[in-house]
Amino acid sequence: MQNIYGFTHYSFFTEMSDLATKNDSFDLSLGLPDFDIDGKLRTFLKEAADHNTHNYEPLAGNPLLIESVIRFNCRRKNSISLKNNEVSIVPCATFALYTSLKCILNQGDEVIVIQPSYYTYGPSIVLNGGIPVYYDVDNDFEINWEKLQYCISEKTKAIIVNSPQNPTGKIWSKKDWNQLYELIKNREIYLISEEIYDMYCYDGVEHYSSFLHPELKKRTFCIFSFGKMFNSTGWKVSYLLAPEDLTAKFRCHQQYISYSANAPCQYAIAKYLEIFDPSQSQRLMQNKRDIFHELIRETPFQVEKKCDGAVFQIVNFRKISKTMTDVEFSKWLTVEKKVACLPLSAFYNSRQNSDYVRFSFAKKDELIIDALEYLIKNL
Numbered sequence: 001m002q003n004i005y006g007f008t009h010y011s012f013f014t015e016m017s018d019l020a021t022k023n024d025s026f027d028l029s030l031g032l033p034d035f036d037i038d039g040k041l042r043t044f045l046k047e048a049a050d051h052n053t054h055n056y057e058p059l060a061g062n063p064l065l066i067e068s069v070i071r072f073n074c075r076r077k078n079s080i081s082l083k084n085n086e087v088s089i090v091p092c093a094t095f096a097l098y099t100s101l102k103c104i105l106n107q108g109d110e111v112i113v114i115q116p117s118y119y120t121y122g123p124s125i126v127l128n129g130g131i132p133v134y135y136d137v138d139n140d141f142e143i144n145w146e147k148l149q150y151c152i153s154e155k156t157k158a159i160i161v162n163s164p165q166n167p168t169g170k171i172w173s174k175k176d177w178n179q180l181y182e183l184i185k186n187r188e189i190y191l192i193s194e195e196i197y198d199m200y201c202y203d204g205v206e207h208y209s210s211f212l213h214p215e216l217k218k219r220t221f222c223i224f225s226f227g228k229m230f231n232s233t234g235w236k237v238s239y240l241l242a243p244e245d246l247t248a249k250f251r252c253h254q255q256y257i258s259y260s261a262n263a264p265c266q267y268a269i270a271k272y273l274e275i276f277d278p279s280q281s282q283r284l285m286q287n288k289r290d291i292f293h294e295l296i297r298e299t300p301f302q303v304e305k306k307c308d309g310a311v312f313q314i315v316n317f318r319k320i321s322k323t324m325t326d327v328e329f330s331k332w333l334t335v336e337k338k339v340a341c342l343p344l345s346a347f348y349n350s351r352q353n354s355d356y357v358r359f360s361f362a363k364k365d366e367l368i369i370d371a372l373e374y375l376i377k378n379l
Contacts, residue, residue: 011119011345016330020340026371029330029340030358031166035364036111041230044268053267057260059251061089061239062178065270069239072273077206088240088254091261093196093225096240097123099257100221101158103249104190105130109157114143116167116347120193121160130157134349141168141305141314146359152183156350158190161210162199167314167347167358169307171201177213184284191216194236196225197310199278202286211241218243221250226269229281231362235265285311285361288368292361295372296341299379304337311362314344318355333357335364337378340372 013030020027031309060066066087073080084368087307090096097120101111122132128346135151138144159180163172168216180191193210201207211222222241227233234276238261289306292313296303317329324332334340344356361368 001274009219012120012327013342016334016340016342019331019334020346023335023338025334025338025340026367026374027197027340028361028363028368029334031341031360032233033360033362034367037230037232038268038272041232041268041272044260044271045264047271047348048179048264050268053264055263057089057263057266059255059259060084061087061261062263062266063269065089065266065273068270068273073241076278078208078212079101080209080211080241082241083132083244084243086241086312088242088247088250089261089266090238090240090254091236092227093223093238093256094120094124095258095376096223096238097121097160097192098127098248099253100192100242101130102253103129103221103246104157106157110149110153110155111157112157112159113349113352114148114161114225115349116344117160117162118166119346120368122349131155132349136348136351137168143171143176143179145183149183152187152189156187156189158192159184160192160194162196163210164195164201164207164309166197166310167312167342167344169305169312169314171205171309172208172210172225174208174212177208177210177216181213181216185215189219191220192223193220194223196228198224198287199229199281200311201282201309202289203308207309214322219246221246226265230269230272230276232265235262235268236259237265241275278358288361288363289313291365291368292372294361295369295376296359298376301374312358312360314356314358316355319355326355326357327353330357337375339375 016029067086070082073082101124105128110131110133111125112133115134125132133151135148198207201237210220211217225238300319307313320328326345330341330343341357343358345351
């Protein structure tokens with residue numbers, strides 16, 4: 001079912017998760033962690049409940065949290081130096097994306113979306129009067145810069161980038177950001193950079209933010225998520241980095257849409273950021289990725305490229321079925337083989353089929369092991 005904008009009323013993501021629940025299947029379809037948050041973070045939330053943290057925070061966010069964000073980003077190995085007026089606390093990454101687009105788009109402006117991509121990008125553009133222009137990565141899931149350049153027109157107003165990327169796991173390097181800048185440096189084109197999986201870069205690779213590029217920074221809305229960082233997606237607190245002039249525009253719109261984010265959670269996150277060890281989170285998730293890979297090799301699925309980051313792995317299923325579409329295969333695997341996944345075509349605007357499905361390994365180790373051992377025995 002589609003609405004007046006041509007997008008479905010509910011996502012295929014929800015449909016597959018519901019199908020997994022209905023069939024009592026192992027659910028590796030969504031990137032929702034099923035393991036507990038750090039006990040220290042919970043303690044700080046309890047502390048927040050005992051403090052006067054139950055009213056609106058300032059539009060920019062809790063000053064304590066803004067200072068914690070600045071110090072945290074300064075401590076990164078690829079250190080990001082920030083000013084107070086470059087940080088905004090927001091309810092979630094989707095809100096930040098939507099409101100960033102609202103700051104820059106006029107009716108009929110074009111926004112380039114690199115596919116495969118998360119399903120909210122296109123609707124956010126259309127709801128703000130823009131036109132999505134979809135660029136599909138090559139078969140190796142790498143950017144072909146010459147082809148990307150052909151997507152740029154006089155109407156192009158922005159490009160959306162996600163790194164580490166959902167669903168491919170690609171991480172943009174300093175070289176990638178430099179190449180992007182070369183494409184747009186002589187045009188008034190903004191960058192919306194969703195970097196919500198910044199904690200999860202593997203095999204010694206460090207996250208390199210678009211906000212580190214001295215020229216891109218001047219035209220960038222850079223989005224991060226505490227929910228992804230701390231496996232607390234229900235808390236609904238994220239943050240946005242932008243230069244001061246874009247921050248001012250963003251807050252003009254923010255005040256009329258949400259005003260502020262969850263106050264007690266802002267306090268708890270501010271306290272927790274001071275003791276948070278990113279390397280511990282990275283090791284936890286890399287270990288889950290490695291468990292997944294060790295077991296998936298014993299199935300007919302093919303991993304053509306191990307993910308570099310994020311919490312998802314794309315696998316080729318054509319050794320199992322040469323005739324089913326990826327949607328048909330995903331439903332068959334969920335219902336008949338009791339392991340839920342997502343078809344890669346769900347991450348495209350118009351593609352109806354592919355050779356790939358996506359699994360999430362942001363799950364308890366036992367669930368990953370039980371799901372894949374079940375597939376080893378039953379495929």
